[in-house]
Amino acid sequence: MGNNRQLKEAKVLEIKEKMEKAQGVIFAKYQGLTVEQDTNLRKNLREAGVEYKVYKNTLTALAAKELGIEGLESILEGPVSVAFGYEDPTAPARILNNFAKDYKKLELKGGVVQGEVFDTAKVQQLATIPPREVLIAKLLGSFKAPLSNLAYLLNAIKEKKESEEA
Structure with a gap:
């Protein structure tokens, strides 16, 4: 049981470090995408320098709480993927939003941009910035x-x- 706790603590530390380093973190509901669609999405994100992961919501919430980020409870419900934009805070939002236009199964849920929590509407606004x-x-x-x-x-x-x- 102690080993499992160590693994979870290491994962929380990993998420925390990525969230700290990222200028933009966007959360999306991905359930229903085919393997081919998900692979295509990951390729587009990777080409833009965006890291795309799926973590347990409880671990993501713990990492955010340790960073002093509040208000992610409603965003972190159900299967949620995380896109970390390290150089351009708008890149993950823009790519996920464009992809969601073609594939309705992908749904933007919210994000954190430079420490501020964004709801879905704000993330979609952010996606329009060049x-x-x-x-x-x-x-x-x-x-x-x-x-x-x-x-x-x-x-x-x-x-x-x-x-x-x-």
Whole structure:
């Protein structure tokens, strides 16, 4: 019996470390997915750098409680999978949400993003935020546009003066 307790304590520590390290943790109901669908989902998550696991809800709840995260009781009911996003907090939500659109058996239940508990509606909102790289590209594009316009304007003035002198 002591060995079983040690295994559970080790698993709680593992979950706690993953939750601490992750910027976004999303919980989903996966019951009813075929093996092929689950394999496809895991592949999509892995390609985005998201770790996907299934843990006992009681162990997940204990790990969350040790981290001071409250309010996961209703989320951790029934078979629940956990997706850990370490680099992009929106990645697990985005991938799971897109997958759930095609496969109705997958259901978003909630999540924890940077220490804050999100319900299903907030997770779905989070899923609409573009990836970090896209946001950075948009920001850089907005910086570049005025500079490009200024360069175009200065060039047009220069060409106009040259044509007047000729």
